[in-house]
Amino acid sequence: MSVIPEIAISSAKLPKKGTLVVLCDDKAKMSASASEGALGKTLKSAIAAADFKGSFGQTLRVMVPQGTDLDDVTVVGTGKQSDMNEQSWLKLGGKIAAAVSSSAKYAVALELAGKDGNPTARQVADVAQGIQLGAYRFDKYKVDKAVKPKHKSIKVTLIAKAAAAAKKVWAEQQGVTNGVMLARDLVNEPANVLTPKEFAKRASELKKLGCKVEILDEKAMKALKMGALLGVSRGSRNPPRMAIIEWKGGKPKEKPVAFVGKGVTFDTGGISLKPAGGMEDMKGDMGGAAAVTGLMHALAARKAKANVVGVIGLVENMPDGDAQRPGDIVTSMSGQTIEVINTDAEGRLVLADALWHTNKKFKPKFMINLATLTGAVLVALGNHHAGLFSNDDELSEQLSEAGAATAEKVWRLPVGPEYDKMIDSKFADMKNTGGRYAGSITAAQFLQRYVGDTPWAHLDVAGTAMGSPQTEINKSWASGFGVRLLDRLVADNYEK
Numbered sequence: 001m002s003v004i005p006e007i008a009i010s011s012a013k014l015p016k017k018g019t020l021v022v023l024c025d026d027k028a029k030m031s032a033s034a035s036e037g038a039l040g041k042t043l044k045s046a047i048a049a050a051d052f053k054g055s056f057g058q059t060l061r062v063m064v065p066q067g068t069d070l071d072d073v074t075v076v077g078t079g080k081q082s083d084m085n086e087q088s089w090l091k092l093g094g095k096i097a098a099a100v101s102s103s104a105k106y107a108v109a110l111e112l113a114g115k116d117g118n119p120t121a122r123q124v125a126d127v128a129q130g131i132q133l134g135a136y137r138f139d140k141y142k143v144d145k146a147v148k149p150k151h152k153s154i155k156v157t158l159i160a161k162a163a164a165a166a167k168k169v170w171a172e173q174q175g176v177t178n179g180v181m182l183a184r185d186l187v188n189e190p191a192n193v194l195t196p197k198e199f200a201k202r203a204s205e206l207k208k209l210g211c212k213v214e215i216l217d218e219k220a221m222k223a224l225k226m227g228a229l230l231g232v233s234r235g236s237r238n239p240p241r242m243a244i245i246e247w248k249g250g251k252p253k254e255k256p257v258a259f260v261g262k263g264v265t266f267d268t269g270g271i272s273l274k275p276a277g278g279m280e281d282m283k284g285d286m287g288g289a290a291a292v293t294g295l296m297h298a299l300a301a302r303k304a305k306a307n308v309v310g311v312i313g314l315v316e317n318m319p320d321g322d323a324q325r326p327g328d329i330v331t332s333m334s335g336q337t338i339e340v341i342n343t344d345a346e347g348r349l350v351l352a353d354a355l356w357h358t359n360k361k362f363k364p365k366f367m368i369n370l371a372t373l374t375g376a377v378l379v380a381l382g383n384h385h386a387g388l389f390s391n392d393d394e395l396s397e398q399l400s401e402a403g404a405a406t407a408e409k410v411w412r413l414p415v416g417p418e419y420d421k422m423i424d425s426k427f428a429d430m431k432n433t434g435g436r437y438a439g440s441i442t443a444a445q446f447l448q449r450y451v452g453d454t455p456w457a458h459l460d461v462a463g464t465a466m467g468s469p470q471t472e473i474n475k476s477w478a479s480g481f482g483v484r485l486l487d488r489l490v491a492d493n494y495e496k
C-alpha cells in the first residue's frame with residue numbers, strides 16, 4: 001500500500017540538515033527564517049535563476065544548497081496570499097506531498113512573509129490532511145517489485161508558530177483523514193473481496209473506536225420483512241447484511257442524526273443486465289455505504305459531541321435462476337408494495353428498507369442518505385457536484401454550506417408531487433422506475449416515500465464518489481466523497 005506520511009507538528013527553528021520545504025508567494029517573498037543566512041541567499045538566487053513565479057502549487061527543487069548542511073530544499077508557491085481561501089492550505093498539502101514524494105523524512109516551514117504569514121492552527125492541520133490525502137494510492141494489488149514504495153515510512157514535521165494549538169486540531173483531523181481513506185479503500189476494493197459479509201466485518205471494526213455495531217443477517221432482515229432489499233439480493237450467492245453503527249458522543253437522551261448508505265457491493269443490473277462496457281466500475285456501487293462508514297470512523301475517532309447513527313444496506317445485484325424479475329412485486333418493510341420494472345434500479349429498493357428501519361428504530365432528528373443511485377445525475381451535474389434532493393430547506397442549506405467549506409459540493413434539484421406521480425404503478429403502490437425523463441428526481445421521489453415527515457436529504461453521489469476528477473488531494477479512483485462534507489455538517493450544526 002502507498003505510504004501515508006506520519007505528521008509531527010513543531011514550533012522549533014528550521015532544521016539545518018535533511019530535506020526542507022519552504023513557502024514562497026507570488027512576489028518571490030519567503031518568510032524571514034527562510035530568507036536569512038546562507039539558506040536565504042541560495043534560495044533567492046535559485047528563485048531568480050529559475051524565473052520562479054511562486055504561483056500556487058509551483059515548485060522548485062534546490063539540491064544541496066550551498067553554505068548549508070541541507071540535502072535539498074523545495075520551494076512551493078502559494079500564489080498571492082490574499083487569494084488563499086479555505087481550500088488553499090489543504091491543496092498546498094497535496095502539492096507538497098507530490099513534490100517531495102521521494103523523501104523518507106522532511107520538514108515543512110509553514111510561514112509566509114507579511115503580517116498574515118502564519119497559518120492558523122486549523123490551516124496547519126489542513127496542510128497535514130492535504131499531505132496525507134494527496135499521498136493516498138490504492139496499490140495493494142500491484143505486487144510487482146517496480147511499484148514497491150521506496151520507503152517503509154515517511155515522516156513529516158510541520159514547523160509552525162501555532163504548533164501547540166495545531167497539534168490539538170490535527171489530533172482530531174487525523175481521525176477525519178483516516179475516515180476519508182477508509183471510504184476510499186472500501187470503494188477501490190474489488191467486489192470479489194468486498195462482499196456484503198466482508199463489508200459488514202470492516203464496519204464492525206468501528207467497535208474499536210467506541211461505536212456500537214449491530215449486523216443484521218438475512219434471517220434478521222427476513223424477520224423485519226425487508227422485502228425490497230431482500231428482493232435485490234436474491235440472485236446472489238453472497239448473502240446480504242445490514243450494518244447499524246452508533247456513536248453516542250452527545251447528551252444521553254438526545255435524538256440522534258442518521259446517515260444511511262447504499263451498499264451494492266456489485267451491480268450487474270440483475271436480470272435487466274447492464275452492458276459489458278465499464279461494468280467493472282460497479283464495484284464502486286457501495287460508495288454511499290463507504291462514505292457513511294468513513295464518516296462514522298471520523299466522528300468516533302475525533303469523539304464528536306453528537307449522537308449519530310450510520311446504517312448501511314449491503315447486497316450484491318446479480319442475475320441468476322433465483323433472481324427477481326421485471327414485473328415482480330415485492331413488499332417493503334413499510335408495507336408499501338413495489339412493482340420492479342427494472343432490476344437495475346436496485347439502489348432505491350435497498351434504501352427503502354434501510355431508511356424505513358432507521359426512521360422507525362431511531363426517530364432521528366434528520367436522515368441523510370448517500371447513494372451512487374443514478375447515471376442520470378452524471379448527465380445533469382457531471383463529476384463536480386453531488387445531486388441534493390430534500391424535503392427540508394434548512395437541512396439543504398446546511399449541506400450547501402458544508403459543501404462550499406469542504407469543496408465537496410452539492411447542488412439541489414427539485415422534488416415535488418408532479419414527479420412523484422411518475423412512479424405510480426398499474427399493479428402496486430409504486431414502481432421502481434419513472435421512465436426516461438428526470439431519472440435522478442424520480443429516484444429521489446421513490447426514497448421520499450420511505451421517510452415520512454422526518455427531515456431528509458438524499459445525496460446522489462454516482463458522479464462524485466468514484467471516477468471523479470483528480471485533484472491535489474485525490475489521486476485515487478475513489479474520492480471518499482461525503483466524509484469531509486458530513487463531518488463538517490455535524491461539526492458546524494449538531495455538536496454541543
Ligand code: BES
Pocket residue numbers: 267269285342344345346347372373374375376433434439462463
Ligand atoms: N448503480 C447504478 C447507477 C450508477 C451509474 C452509478 C453510473 C454510478 C455510475 C444504479 O443502480 C442504476 O443502475 N441506475 C439506473 C436506473 C435506471 C434503471 C432507472 C441508471 O441510472 O441507469
Ligand code: MN
Pocket residue numbers: 267269343344345346347
Ligand atoms: Mn443498478
Ligand code: ZN
Pocket residue numbers: 264267285344346347372373
Ligand atoms: Zn446500483
